[in-house]
Amino acid sequence: xxxxxxxxxxxxxxxxxxxxxxxxxxxxxxxQSALSQIIRSLEERMGVRLLNRTTRSVTPTQAGERLFVxxxxxxxxxDLELAALxxxxxxxxxxIRITATEYAVQSILMPALGRIxxxxxxIKVEAFIDYGLTNIVAAQYDAGIRPGEMVARDxxxxxxxxxxxxxxxxxxxYFEHHKKPRTPQDLTEHNCxxxxxxxxxxxxxxxEFEKNGRDIHVRVDGQLVFNGAGALLDAALMGFGxxxxxxxxxxxxxxxxxxxxxxxxxxxxFSGYHLYYPSRRQPSPAFSLLVDALRYRGRSALxx
Numbered sequence: 001x002x003x004x005x006x007x008x009x010x011x012x013x014x015x016x017x018x019x020x021x022x023x024x025x026x027x028x029x030x031x032q033s034a035l036s037q038i039i040r041s042l043e044e045r046m047g048v049r050l051l052n053r054t055t056r057s058v059t060p061t062q063a064g065e066r067l068f069v070x071x072x073x074x075x076x077x078x079d080l081e082l083a084a085l086x087x088x089x090x091x092x093x094x095x096i097r098i099t100a101t102e103y104a105v106q107s108i109l110m111p112a113l114g115r116i117x118x119x120x121x122x123i124k125v126e127a128f129i130d131y132g133l134t135n136i137v138a139a140q141y142d143a144g145i146r147p148g149e150m151v152a153r154d155x156x157x158x159x160x161x162x163x164x165x166x167x168x169x170x171x172x173x174y175f176e177h178h179k180k181p182r183t184p185q186d187l188t189e190h191n192c193x194x195x196x197x198x199x200x201x202x203x204x205x206x207x208e209f210e211k212n213g214r215d216i217h218v219r220v221d222g223q224l225v226f227n228g229a230g231a232l233l234d235a236a237l238m239g240f241g242x243x244x245x246x247x248x249x250x251x252x253x254x255x256x257x258x259x260x261x262x263x264x265x266x267x268x269x270f271s272g273y274h275l276y277y278p279s280r281r282q283p284s285p286a287f288s289l290l291v292d293a294l295r296y297r298g299r300s301a302l303x304x
Contacts, residue, residue, distance in 0.1 A: 008042040009071060011035060012050060016060050016068045092286040093122030099130045100145035102229050103249050104273050108145060108160050112293040123286045131227065132197045137278055142287060148271030154279060160294040161273035165247040166208070168267070169259040173239035180262050181242075184209040184218045191241035192220035196227050207244045209266040216266075220244075272296070 014024040015035070025032040043050050050064035060068050100109060105127050113125060128141070136144045144151075147164060151157045168181070174191075181187050187207065195205040204225065206217040222241045226232050229245055236243035236250075237258055243250075247267070253259040275294050283291070 005042075005045075008038050009067075010075065011038045012042060012064075013068065013072055013075060015039060015051060015058060016064065016072075019058050021058060091122060092120050092284075092289045094284055094286045095124040095126060096143070096287055096290055097126045097128070097141045098143050098145065099128045099134045099136060099139070099141045101131050102129045103246060104145040104161075105129065107248065108273050108294065112160075112290065116289055116293045120286070120289065123289070125290070129228065131195065131229075136276075143275050143277040145273055145275050148274045151274050151276040155276040156279050157274040157276045158291055158294065159272065159296045160275045161296050162298075163269040164272045165269050166244055166267045167247045167250050167254075167261050168207070168242055168244055168263045169236055169250050169254065169261050170242045171237055171239040171258065172260055174236075174241060175260055180260075182263075184216045184263065184266055187218050187220050187242065190220070190222075192222040193232050193235045193241045193243045194220065194222055194225040195229070195232060195244070196225050205244075209263065210268045211266050 011024070011028060014028055015021060018024040018027065021032050021035055025035045028035065039051060048063045049061050050067060052059045052061055052064075098109065109125075109127060117123060117125070133146075133150060134141065134144060136142075145160065148157060148159070168187075170178075178190060181190060184207070192207075197203065197205055204219065206219050209216045209218065220242075224235050224240055226235070229249065232243045232245060233249065233253075235241065236245075237253065242262075250259055250261070254261050275291060277287075
């Protein structure tokens, strides 16, 4: 079918339904004279009269009624299919790539995904575990999740968790042979489990402390070095040494008596996890939905 034929047939269907050139022209957004010319042109090409015209009414001829009955439903089906495609396009869909720490994925991202993914099967999320300051633009991530103080100023940052606190912990078995540290400087005498950050030139992470406005960074030493918080926690539970992890990460093990916390008065609160993404990014419906699900609203049930 030629494009002109399809357009003219749509004009014919409008007149046949409305039984009026005036109403059909208004519905199609054209003049009555232009519509009359389209119908005459269609009838000439088909070699048959389609409409009976009087001063009071317009009715389909036998040929016109046959055409109306047979092609009308087909055009209706096409309209329904186009509407369905439009609905599919507007439904949140697509793949979202996020970089985050392991614990942020577990405690922040996963609960949010549990609320939206079952409702939106066309959304896919790829989460990449990373502890460094990844350039999300260069690495082609849609967003990252990091503590607020790590987020660059040129990024849009959305708070997704409460304030954080760090904790220095060790197993009871470790403290059977080592005296508990009373100051951050005492850590130099302990076997500490280190974290190596690849985006910091491969250097070991310095443990940060603060008390009465005094900031101290301690570069600890020990027999073990890992690049993930999960391994740090496992090593501490096994009694290999002291670990420096988020308070919420270790709190269940402290409550169970499997870990002992030290230097708590030197570990103050700091800005919690934030979702960040480039300011020039145009959010997709799927991304906007995820941002809203992650947004921190003071929920006591959400732990950083």
